């Protein structure tokens with residue numbers, strides 16, 4: 001039997017989750033946030049209780065600049081994950097995205113694994129999710145189905161050529177994606193967010209997406225979950241000696257901090273930071289660099305795997321970490337955090353100077 005003749009999109013999702021939980025398929029390179037130094041304020045004249053973390057985005061108010069980023073739906077038990085994460089998002093009044101809804105298009109009986117999120121509350125801000133390649137045929141019909149299933153407040157279209165190319169059964173042809181995005185932007189009247197899945201976005205891509213009319217981008221840069229690594233580890237479960245494209249491209253991508261600076265300084269649409277965001281300090285640094293908010297994917301999945309109580313404590317701690325960073329930069333709200341002073345060092349500085357996206 002060929003490698004993946006027996007693997008379908010629903011089994012693959014379950015396997016991806018298992019690999020992320022058991023094998024931590026992360027980049028060996030970092031996000032480069034360690035090269036962003038925030039200037040410490042010893043005289044902030046603020047109380048931690050007065051720190052205001054709320055933001056207004058996509059016509060909604062969110063209490064914290066935290067996005068529970070796209071992961072699941074479409075496989076066994078993914079309804080339980082989506083429900084737990086949606087309940088967390090609702091409790092803390094933050095937005096949440098479901099995982100790719102491709103499985104629903106193929107297996108409509110799996111719709112409930114996504115719909116459970118909307119069942120948590122009609123007021124939860126839910127972002128739908130589909131691949132750029134998956135909307136090339138009949139874009140209107142596809143987005144109608146997935147948006148109506150969860151009554152989505154926004155739609156994320158993901159770009160993942162790295163993952164597809166390292167996946168034995170993945171796509172090899174990426175033509176026609178930008179035209180499909182333009183068609184969806186013109187057709188839907190909810191915000192369209194285009195996201196990467198961990199390899200980062202350059203300013204050239206961000207500009208094309210802005211010209212296409214998208215409402216926001218989510219850079220999902222390198223330094224966190226590596227989809228190349230996920231696919232290598234998946235292949236090794238079948239062929240232990242496997243050496244493939246994914247080994248070579250394990251660390252391919254634009255580190256998250258570089259991707260944020262590239263994009264925020266090149267487009268006028270909101271930028272969401274993600275990819276290897278692992279602490280409230282990473283969130284604070286993302287906002288100082290110019291992002292509106294930051295998304296985390298695998299950390300929420302890992303926290304949930306330790307139980308609902310742990311997941312809640314994880315969120316509480318993340319929020320406190322954000323507030324501490326705001327206080328130590330003397331920032332009473334997110335607007336003043338954006339003005340906080342910082343210094344860039346090392347490879348990150350070299351990158352943004354060479355790319356002409358930062359003037360200091």
Ligand SMILES: Cc1cc2nc3c(=O)[nH]c(=O)nc-3n(C[C@H](O)[C@H](O)[C@H](O)COP(=O)(O)O)c2cc1C
Pocket residue numbers: 016017020069070071072098099100101129157158195196197198220223224225274275276277295296297298299301
């Ligand atoms: C288990 C898992 C499943 C994911 N599935 C999707 C998906 O279906 N659609 C998508 O756009 N991104 C998906 N992602 C990518 C994340 O949204 C995010 O871009 C990436 O994992 C980097 O963030 P992290 O380092 O915080 O995990 C998935 C991530 C994980 C961990």
